[in-house]
Amino acid sequence: LEISGRLGCFGWLLVIVSLLFNRICVYFTCLSNDLFFPFPVFCSYIVNEYERAVIFRLGRITDRKPKGPGLFFVLPCTDNFVKVDLRTVSFDIPPQEILTKDSVTVCVDGVVYFRIHCPISSVANVSNAHSSTRLLAQTTLRNVLGTKNLAELLADREGISVSMQESLDEATDPWGIKVERVEIKDVKLPQQLQRAMAAEAEATREARAKIIAAEGEMKASRALKEASLVISEAPSALQLRYLQTLNAIAAEKNSTIIFPLPMDMMQGFMQRK
Incomplete structure (x- = not known):
């Protein structure tokens, strides 16, 4: 304009x-x-x-x-x-019960933004341009979503909106109408399906947690193995680790502390006896 x-x-x-x-x-x-x-x-x-x-x-x-x-x-x-x-107007698509490609019944609603770009066509080619566009938007929503499965419907709303906008704009062009935008507002699933999807998501999270814990244990065991190899090559490293442990124990506020006595210190006493 x-x-x-x-x-x-x-x-x-x-x-x-x-x-x-x-x-x-x-x-x-x-x-x-x-x-x-x-x-x-x-x-x-x-x-x-x-x-x-x-x-x-x-x-x-x-x-x-x-x-x-x-x-x-x-x-x-x-x-x-x-x-x-000629101003842009909008209307809500009432909730529609739609059967998806994978035989799942969902309830979907949306909103359409359009304007009249050719006044003569909107008057001469259709009796009521606004009402006809509303009815056509409902059928277009059913036709487009009927070709999608549930996963595509939940993951690709933007792509579905663009597909609906192009299809609706092409159909209403002889009426002098320009469809500017189509938005999917809400997708409602049956309660039973929602519980099943929640259980599946929880099981997936638990499986991932177990995998992460197993990977952590595997990395820890590899680190212990490498540490044991280093200690076996340098006995003094074991003594240093022993002193570090004693220092950590001494820092704690315990009334009774038991120090382990190394066996090499008892060898001379045992030989004399």
Whole structure:
């Protein structure tokens, strides 16, 4: 929708002339008791910036382009017109029970944003553009989701929305409607299926936890094996580890501490005995 500029000098001149002409016609109509001048030659109307007027003259559309925005004129006896709103509007798709490709029944709702880009087509090609678009959106939602399984429906909402928008836009183009956006709002699953999926997710988490714990034990055993190999190659490392353990025990606030006595210190005493 292109925003037009202000009225020029010619536009304002037409406004003034039309007002004066209408005043004169009304004046002569009031003076004439014998219906000398019963009605004005033409009538003037104004449409807003976001509106257009489709004019019919004797049942036929007069121009290829609608009138507006601003002032336009019609003949009172032969012309009639229909105002069309060009602003973007939205509507909710009511919850639909849909059977997915893998035979799961889900309840899905959504929202559609659209606007009229061709006023003449929206008036001449369809009796009620808004109502027809609502009904078509419901059937399109069923058709698109019927080709998807449950996993795709839960994981790829954006792709499904784009597919619906393209399909709905193509179908409503002859009606002069541009579908700008389609959104999937909510996907409701049966209670039994929700419990089954929750149990499956919990079992998967437990399995992952067991795998992580097993991997941790395996890494710990490998580290102990490497440490034992290092200690066997350097006996002094075992003594250092022994002293570190004693230091850690001494730091604790225990009333009784038992120190293990190394066997090599008892060998001399046992030999003397």
